[in-house]
Amino acid sequence: MQQDDLIGVTLGNYKILAQLGQGGMARVYRAHQENLDREVAVKVLPPWFAADRNFVERFNLEARLIARLSHPNIVTVHDADEYLGHLYIVMQLVDGGTLKLRLDQLQALNQRMDVLEAKRIFTQLASALSYAHEQGIIHRDVKPVNVLMDRAGRPILSDFGIAKALAGSKELTRQGAGVGTPEYMSPEQCQGGPVDGRADIYALGVMLFESLTGRLPFMADNYPALAHSHIYEPPPHPNAINPALDPAVSQVIITALMKNPAHRYQQASDMAEALERAAASLPSLSLLAPTAGTSIKHKRAFVPRVASPSIHAAFVAPKIRPIIAFAPNVVSHFTNINRQTRRAAGH
Numbered sequence: 001m002q003q004d005d006l007i008g009v010t011l012g013n014y015k016i017l018a019q020l021g022q023g024g025m026a027r028v029y030r031a032h033q034e035n036l037d038r039e040v041a042v043k044v045l046p047p048w049f050a051a052d053r054n055f056v057e058r059f060n061l062e063a064r065l066i067a068r069l070s071h072p073n074i075v076t077v078h079d080a081d082e083y084l085g086h087l088y089i090v091m092q093l094v095d096g097g098t099l100k101l102r103l104d105q106l107q108a109l110n111q112r113m114d115v116l117e118a119k120r121i122f123t124q125l126a127s128a129l130s131y132a133h134e135q136g137i138i139h140r141d142v143k144p145v146n147v148l149m150d151r152a153g154r155p156i157l158s159d160f161g162i163a164k165a166l167a168g169s170k171e172l173t174r175q176g177a178g179v180g181t182p183e184y185m186s187p188e189q190c191q192g193g194p195v196d197g198r199a200d201i202y203a204l205g206v207m208l209f210e211s212l213t214g215r216l217p218f219m220a221d222n223y224p225a226l227a228h229s230h231i232y233e234p235p236p237h238p239n240a241i242n243p244a245l246d247p248a249v250s251q252v253i254i255t256a257l258m259k260n261p262a263h264r265y266q267q268a269s270d271m272a273e274a275l276e277r278a279a280a281s282l283p284s285l286s287l288l289a290p291t292a293g294t295s296i297k298h299k300r301a302f303v304p305r306v307a308s309p310s311i312h313a314a315f316v317a318p319k320i321r322p323i324i325a326f327a328p329n330v331v332s333h334f335t336n337i338n339r340q341t342r343r344a345a346g347h
Contacts, residue, residue, distance in 0.1 A: 006044060010034075011083045014042050014090060023145065025162075030093065033078075040078060041094070043159075045087040056087065063089055065137060066160045073128035075148060075158040091158065096151045100144035103211060112242060113211040115249055119279040121147075121155045122208055126272035128157045129204065133197035133268065140195065142203035143184045144210070182226040183216050187259050190227035198261040201268055205256025208275075212249065213241040217257065231259070248278035 006016045006029065014031040020041065021028045031042040049055050063080035070076075079090035099121065106113055125147065132139065139146075139160050148156045180189050186202035188195055209217050217235035220226045235257050238250040252274045258264045265271040 006086075011042065011044070011086060011088055012079075012081050014040065014088075016042065020095075021145075030095075031090075033090070039093050041091045043089045043091065047085045050082055050085050050087050056082065059087055062160075062162070069132060069135060069137065069160065071128050071131045073124045073154065073156055074132065074160065075156050094148035094150050094156050094158075096149040096153070098145055098149060099147035099155060099207070099211075102149065103144055107214060110214075112214045115212065115246065115279055115282060118208060118211050119275055120153075121211075122204065122275060123272040124155050125157060125204060126268040126275075129197065129200050129268035130272075132160060133200070138195060138197055139200045139203075140189070141180045141184075142200050142207065143181045144207060147207075182223050182230075183218070185227070185230060186261070187231045188261060190230045196261070197268065198264050198266065201256055201265050201271055202261075204268065204271065205253055205264075208256065209235065209238060209253050212245055212253070213238055215241060246278065246282055248281055249275070252278055 004019055004027075006027070007018065009016050011031075013033055013035045015034060017030045017032055017039075019027060020030050026043045026045050029042045029044065031040055032038075033040050045059075049059070060080060063077060067077040067080075075094060076092040077089060078092070081088060081090075103113070125142075129139065129142070137160060139157065141159060141162065142157070146157060146159045148158050150156060180203075182190075184203040184206045186195065186199040189199055206217060218226055218229035218233065220229065235254075238245050238253050239247065252271065255274070256264055256271055265274065
């Protein structure tokens with residue numbers, strides 16, 4: 001394994017302790033903020049970005065804008081700076097895994113996320129996006145790896161503003177390509193046109209499709225093919241992949257994935273409300289029923305043995321609590337019916 005030359009290095013007030021993850025444009029570390037004696041997450045960009053002074057200006061501007069956001073489902077930005085040729089941004093440490101990890105765990109067991117869990121996660125993400133959009137900030141790169149999960153299972157959206165700062169970077173901008181992650185990019189992003197909050201709503205729809213069907217709406221091994229699909233091809237109907245999915249829930253996904261932004265939900269909060277209504281129309285006894293291809297035994301055992309306690313708390317507890325809370329009410333209901341029947345029979 002290649003040695004990470006930043007481990008043990010101090011960037012400003014932050015001593016780098018361990019790598020938490022690596023993406024195409026940055027590495028994320030667990031770090032100790034020495035002056036406040038707390039642990040934080042530090043995202044460090046590759047050194048060539050610091051050589052682009054226009055990018056540095058955009059990066060600092062976006063960091064200042066994002067630092068003003070205050071929402072329980074948006075990661076808190078503490079600091080941003082440049083040190084010895086390294087651009088970095090300091091955020092709250094969220095150590096319960098990511099939505100991508102959750103989806104990977106379900107896929108490994110050939111399972112899909114159930115609607116109630118999806119409703120809990122996606123209504124909170126929609127709330128975060130609605131708040132950011134009201135502040136005039138568009139995310140532009142909503143995807144599962146950018147959804148952090150805390151130990152209570154709360155989704156926290158990260159990397160606001162990074163995609164916008166990268167928009168003019170010579171290192172990443174390809175001719176004719178928009179900025180974002182191709183699998184989750186809206187048609188208007190794929191065309192390199194101007195975007196607004198409805199591009200984030202489209203990406204949220206892609207993630208909801210992926211969560212409830214177990215696959216992406218469009219799959220290809222290159223950017224042009226994915227862009228063509230987003231722009232021109234209709235996505236598969238969710239029920240064609242997951243027949244057990246309620247049609248009302250499928251319609252939420254279909255609306256979010258409309259090609260024309262004017263035909264999508266116009267506010268993320270509209271999508272959240274539609275998902276709430278669709279979930280509320282489901283039979284209440286579905287709380288006790290396993291999802292398609294999933295047994296109650298599997299629901300209790302889907303976390304791999306190597307998972308950390310924080311991942312276990314984030315992903316298992318929220319699914320089990322509603323079942324435990326609901327079951328006694330069902331038992332009590334049938335007990336009362338039995339008593340009334342015995343009285344009527346003279347027993």
